[in-house]
Amino acid sequence: MNRARSLLIALLFAAVAIGAIQPADAQGLTADQKAEVKRVEDYFNGLTTLRSTFLQASSTGLVARGVVWLQRPGRMRFEYAPPSPVLITADGLWLTYQDNDLEQTTQIPLVSSPLSVLVSDDVDLMGELIVEDVQKASNVIRLQLRQRDDPDQGNVILTFQDKPLTLKQWVITDAQGVEVKVALLDPIFGLDLPADLWRPNDFGRKSDDVGR
Secondary structure: OOHHHHHHHHHHOOOOOOOOOOOOOHHHOOHHHHHHHHHHHHHHHHOOEEEEEEEEEEOOOOEEEEEEEEEOOOEEEEEEOOOOOEEEEEEOOEEEEEEOOOOEEEEEEHHHOOOHHHHOOOOOHHHHEEEEEEEEEOOEEEEEEEEOOOHHHOEEEEEEEOOOOEEEEEEEEOOOOOEEEEEEOOOEEOOOOOHHHHOOOOOOOOOEEOOO
16 A cells, blocks of 8 residues: 555544643533634534545645545545545445545444544534633634544544634544644535435446445
């Protein structure tokens, strides 16, 4: 597996960890921090669809661009611009990574992705995840999250513009310390999106299914 593919899988699939911050349960948050978490939950639960171009950059120096579509519940599509051959789709059940050049497909259950919370039917951050930290300053809110069922997998940081509350960026750092940052450049909300966006490409019998 080449480094670019590894980083792209890290974006949605892989273990994430920021070792400098010690894990803490959401009960350790202040009342103000819990109020901000509730605002973020309400924001996600109010979303129906999203389309945005994005810029992805890693701490190894790799940069990629593309377009992301989201539809709650359960649907995502990350379409990378050339020369990247990558397509990532979620159909409500499976998260599918595809290399269009190699015609290879890898699937994992959507619930295994740290970003599945973005398209959950009912977003409950403090129920589904551990909220380790909430920071608010200069019209920016940052939430640091860790998977509750498997906290050793690590964490993800979501960054929002505060007024109006809008998701702007997320950062995942894998177990090897490689950081992948994805910034949404021009999000548009409330669009009617076609159902075929969530379908992976059909490469026939070439597949590598994980978790089945």
